[in-house]
Amino acid sequence: MPVESGSSASSRQAKQKRKSHSLSIRRTNSTEQERTGLQREMLEGQDSKLPLSLRSNLLDLFGQIEREFENLYIENIELRREIETLNDRLTAEGQTIDGGDLTKGALKAKASHSTSQLSQKLKTTYKASTSKIVSSFKATTSRAVCQLVKEYVGHRDGIWDLSVTRTQPMVLGTASADHSAMLWSIETGKCLLKYLGHAGSGVFEASISAMSTASGDQTAHIWRYMVQLPTPQPVADISQTPCDDDIDFSDKDDAEGDGDGPNECPSIRVSSTTLRSHQGVVIAADWLVGGKQVVTASWDRAANLYDVETSELVHSLTGHDQELTHCCTHPTQRLVVTSSRDTTFRLWDFRDPSIHSVNVFQGHTDTVTSAVFTVGDNVVSGSDDRTVKVWDLKNMRSPIATIRTDSAVNRISVSVNQRIIALPHDNRQVRLFDMSGVRLARLPRSNRQGHRRMVCCSAWCEDNSSCNLFSCGFDRQAIGWNINIPALLQEK
Numbered sequence: 011m012p013v014e015s016g017s018s019a020s021s022r023q024a025k026q027k028r029k030s031h032s033l034s035i036r037r038t039n040s041t042e043q044e045r046t047g048l049q050r051e052m053l054e055g056q057d058s059k060l061p062l063s064l065r066s067n068l069l070d071l072f073g074q075i076e077r078e079f080e081n082l083y084i085e086n087i088e089l090r091r092e093i094e095t096l097n098d099r100l101t102a103e104g105q106t107i108d109g110g111d112l113t114k115g116a117l118k119a120k121a122s123h124s125t126s127q128l129s130q131k132l133k134t135t136y137k138a139s140t141s142k143i144v145s146s147f148k149a150t151t152s153r154a155v156c157q158l159v160k161e162y163v164g165h166r167d168g169i170w171d172l173s174v175t176r177t178q179p180m181v182l183g184t185a186s187a188d189h190s191a192m193l194w195s196i197e198t199g200k201c202l203l204k205y206l207g208h209a210g211s212g213v214f215e216a217s218i219s220a221m222s223t224a225s226g227d228q229t230a231h232i233w234r235y236m237v238q239l240p241t242p243q244p245v246a247d248i249s250q251t252p253c254d255d256d257i258d259f260s261d262k263d264d265a266e267g268d269g270d271g272p273n274e275c276p277s278i279r280v281s282s283t284t285l286r287s288h289q290g291v292v293i294a295a296d297w298l299v300g301g302k303q304v305v306t307a308s309w310d311r312a313a314n315l316y317d318v319e320t321s322e323l324v325h326s327l328t329g330h331d332q333e334l335t336h337c338c339t340h341p342t343q344r345l346v347v348t349s350s351r352d353t354t355f356r357l358w359d360f361r362d363p364s365i366h367s368v369n370v371f372q373g374h375t376d377t378v379t380s381a382v383f384t385v386g387d388n389v390v391s392g393s394d395d396r397t398v399k400v401w402d403l404k405n406m407r408s409p410i411a412t413i414r415t416d417s418a419v420n421r422i423s424v425s426v427n428q429r430i431i432a433l434p435h436d437n438r439q440v441r442l443f444d445m446s447g448v449r450l451a452r453l454p455r456s457n458r459q460g461h462r463r464m465v466c467c468s469a470w471c472e473d474n475s476s477c478n479l480f481s482c483g484f485d486r487q488a489i490g491w492n493i494n495i496p497a498l499l500q501e502k
Contacts, residue, residue, distance in 0.1 A: 166486065384424045
């Protein structure tokens with residue numbers, strides 16, 4: 011007589027249970043009409059203000075809901091029983107497998123062995139990479155050194171702009187909101203000459219033996235100077251301060267000076283040439299290569315190119331949609347770049363005397379505060395959108411480097427030899443980056459040194475041994491810095 015196995019017996023019991031439940035469902039469906047009739051009779055016997063048709067519809071709906079719940083309940087019971095049957099079957103099969111536990115133990119041992127090997131490899135790789143990083147930090151024993159050398163104090167209001175003469179004798183020029191421009195001895199910090207010919211606050215640009223100043227009085231002035239540099243005094247030994255972005259300096263402001271300015275500073279009030287044609291504030295001026303022409307930028311949305319000897323307007327460069335913020339000329343070619351509040355900067359080409367071309371570049375999302383040329387074929391632009399971008403003149407469709415900062419960027423400058431970008435910020439900081447966008451240093455600032463207000467402008471002077479970087483701001487002072495960037499940092 012054949013004997014049934016446990017699995018076949020359990021499957022036959024499950025089939026019998028399904029048949030019994032299907033019969034119960036059929037019985038339920040056959041008695042639905044009788045139950046509905048009884049419920050209707052009960053409703054008719056009850057007192058209700060609802061119409062009989064509405065009560066019948068409600069009764070049908072509730073009946074459908076009840077049937078749905080009943081079907082779900084039966085399906086749930088069947089599923090639970092099937093799960094129990096499967097569990098019993100798995101349990102019976104597990105007992106019949108001999109040595110199953112040993113096999114599982116062997117698999118576990120093998121898995122643990124492979125896991126330990128993998129973890130050992132990861133540890134070895136991690137230690138090797140970490141040692142490389144640590145050794146790279148140890149190799150950089152020399153750090154960028156930023157030393158405050160001289161403070162130039164004498165203006166009675168914020169300093170908008172500063173520049174350094176391009177030939178000997180080398181002097182520092184500043185232009186302030188107090189309607190004056192000053193020439194300073196770089197070594198001694200003494201005021202050499204003050205220009206008082208403007209009726210509004212101005213900006214400054216120096217060239218050879220002449221100065222050009224642009225002002226809020228809608229004019230640009232050319233004035234010539236002759237100064238005698240004083241004998242430099244021995245410089246006090248100032249401890250070198252390493253540039254460190256991790257130092258949290260105090261934001262405490264020192265007491266402001268009385269702002270009386272230098273007591274013995276000669277002044278001039280008459281310019282040799284006055285350039286007139288703008289209908290708004292003249293915000294910037296720069297000398298074209300050769301020193302015979304000057305380009306100015308104004309809030310009237312135009313930049314003008316003048317002949318210095320005749321004071322005549324040569325070209326009016328129009329096209330910007332909003333006020334101009336800056337203009338800059340190429341050091342060796344007849345190229346001009348203008349920046350504007352319309353988030354663009356434009357490149358003007360005057361190398362062909364018969365025609366000048368213009369290219370518009372859109373790379374920022376806010377006001378372009380300045381755009382400057384480098385010695386090579388690059389343009390560097392800074393913006394209120396807290397970014398600085400480096401462009402290639404040969405392909406200016408997209409920037410080759412982007413620097414993102416935490417504050418708006420004002421008038422930037424790029425060193426000639428080391429090609430380092432100095433970024434003056436609204437948050438009183440001055441940061442240094444290379445042309446690839448790598449941060450090199452931040453100038454130290456505390457309650458004892460550095461700027462206490464917004465930094466407006468920066469200017470490099472690498473031919474001077476004592477101060478090779480200058481900055482100015484709304485704290486009424488200009489500062490001369492000695493920056494020493496090791497070649498190792500620049501290569502990184």
